[in-house]
Amino acid sequence: MPGTCVIGLQWGDEAKGKIVDLLTEQHDVVVRYAGGANAGHTVVTGGQTYKLSLIPSGILNAGVKSVITGGVVLNPPSILGEIDGLVQRGVQVSDNLMISDRAHVIFPWHLEEDRLNEARTSKNGEAIGTTQRGIGPCYRDKVGRTNAIRLGDLYRANFAEKVKSVAADKNSLFPLLAAGTPFTPLDADQIIADYRGYAARLKPYVADTTAYLLDALENDQRLLFEGAQGALLDVDHGTFPYVTSSNSSGVGISSGSGVPGKYLNRVIGIVKAYGTRVGGGPFPTEQANDIGQHLRDRGNEYGTVTRRPRRCGWFDAVAARYTARLSGVDVLSVMLLDVLSELPEIQICTAYEINGKRVEQFPSHVDDLREAKPIYETVPGWQTDITGMRRWEELPKNALAYLRRLSEVVGRPVQIASVGPDRAQTIFHPECEFAPPAARTPVLAPSN
Numbered sequence: 359m360p361g362t363c364v365i366g367l368q369w370g371d372e373a374k375g376k377i378v379d380l381l382t383e384q385h386d387v388v389v390r391y392a393g394g395a396n397a398g399h400t401v402v403t404g405g406q407t408y409k410l411s412l413i414p415s416g417i418l419n420a421g422v423k424s425v426i427t428g429g430v431v432l433n434p435p436s437i438l439g440e441i442d443g444l445v446q447r448g449v450q451v452s453d454n455l456m457i458s459d460r461a462h463v464i465f466p467w468h469l470e471e472d473r474l475n476e477a478r479t480s481k482n483g484e485a486i487g488t489t490q491r492g493i494g495p496c497y498r499d500k501v502g503r504t505n506a507i508r509l510g511d512l513y514r515a516n517f518a519e520k521v522k523s524v525a526a527d528k529n530s531l532f533p534l535l536a537a538g539t540p541f542t543p544l545d546a547d548q549i550i551a552d553y554r555g556y557a558a559r560l561k562p563y564v565a566d567t568t569a570y571l572l573d574a575l576e577n578d579q580r581l582l583f584e585g586a587q588g589a590l591l592d593v594d595h596g597t598f599p600y601v602t603s604s605n606s607s608g609v610g611i612s613s614g615s616g617v618p619g620k621y622l623n624r625v626i627g628i629v630k631a632y633g634t635r636v637g638g639g640p641f642p643t644e645q646a647n648d649i650g651q652h653l654r655d656r657g658n659e660y661g662t663v664t665r666r667p668r669r670c671g672w673f674d675a676v677a678a679r680y681t682a683r684l685s686g687v688d689v690l691s692v693m694l695l696d697v698l699s700e701l702p703e704i705q706i707c708t709a710y711e712i713n714g715k716r717v718e719q720f721p722s723h724v725d726d727l728r729e730a731k732p733i734y735e736t737v738p739g740w741q742t743d744i745t746g747m748r749r750w751e752e753l754p755k756n757a758l759a760y761l762r763r764l765s766e767v768v769g770r771p772v773q774i775a776s777v778g779p780d781r782a783q784t785i786f787h788p789e790c791e792f793a794p795p796a797a798r799t800p801v802l803a804p805s806n
């Protein structure tokens with residue numbers, strides 16, 4: 359049985375949630391396998407907007423199971439807040455949600471470490487610009503092991519003892535990390551009481567998700583893997599150190615979920631029709647000018663989680679070609695195409711110039727990326743409102759030419775185009791196997 363994967367190919371915020379939501383009805387299980395409450399997914403359906411962070415977008419379809427695996431770092435109050443918000447709006451959250459007992463838990467010390475670390479490094483201009491959700495510190499403790507606490511540990515007899523020991527360690531670390539920034543020492547007893555409360559409320563959802571997914575595969579269930587962030591933020595393969603702390607490209611699916619790679623056989627790469635980035639780090643095609651502001655305004659480019667304005671720029675095909683190969687992408691879905699509709703001309707970066715040389719391969723070192731000057735190709739815009747269009751052949755000639763050119767320069771076919779936030783504003787290429795049955799249109803015979 360196939361496992362379908364939806365992976366962002368840029369620096370996150372590619373609108374993956376919308377595609378996951380659309381594909382959900384063709385699957386039995388939707389799996390979130392990495393990251394934490396740093397991610398934000400917006401799904402618009404039936405005129406309602408849902409903002410999700412830890413819970414897979416599949417939750418909006420009661421018929422599927424939504425699974426959060428051990429690769430995710432879990433902030434209990436965040437997920438409980440999300441569950442409450444969904445339930446208040448009438449969304450079913452019961453045995454259709456499962457959370458791994460292997461997931462590492464974010465504690466107040468992780469949030470404090472993230473904050474103090476960012477405050478200290480921003481003094482010398484080296485801050486990563488994290489979402490301050492404790493993601494990096496929690497993954498650091500996971501790899502370090504000694505101070506790590508997993509969800510399953512919350513139900514064990516030595517939980518309180520463990521929290522006291524970690525809190526003591528962290529309280530001695532904070533003054534060094536803070537370097538003058540004020541902080542509040544941890545109150546271990548309060549944390550124990552709070553987390554016991556969270557643990558009790560989360561209990562019905564906690565399970566061994568690895569075993570569940572392996573069983574599901576043996577029972578021919580169809581799995582949909584929902585990426586968080588984008589491949590350029592991958593801790594091993596992204597623009598290190600300006601990355602998140604998990605494998606956010608396609609390579610992270612197996613380690614994060616426990617599902618062997620041989621089942622991950624259909625990969626959709628999600629890109630915006632332009633580029634955005636939140637936080638620090640080089641962004642060669644950034645337009646810190648009127649064009650960037652136009653993209654930000656039209657695309658509502660403000661972080662779902664932090665509301666920070668996103669940096670905006672042209673489509674970077676050097677980066678997307680790299681991440682499409684890295685994530686084993688089969689087809690591309692181009693999101694927010696309508697945001698470009700008013701522009702008379704559009705630029706695509708097809709190569710870089712680094713130290714006087716033309717380079718087509720994405721640099722492995724951030725210093726080289728910092729030096730990269732984009733080499734652009736200019737294509738005409740379409741200057742037509744496309745938000746009401748629903749069929750591939752309805753799109754203006756120049757919009758189709760833009761999509762065709764993106765296919766060529768990235769090296770993967772564009773088969774889905776999004777022209778607005780609503781589910782209905784999604785156009786499938788006639789040959790796209792992912793099209794929901796209602797959206798399938800016959801392949802047109804070539805006209806001659």
Ligand code: IMP
Pocket residue numbers: 369370371396397398486487488489490491492493494586587591600601602603636637638
């Ligand atoms: P962290 O994941 O909070 O540690 O942040 C590390 C970097 O990843 C920062 O540049 C963040 O802005 C970026 N980042 C983390 N999550 C997202 C996301 O969901 N969308 C876009 N950028 C993200």
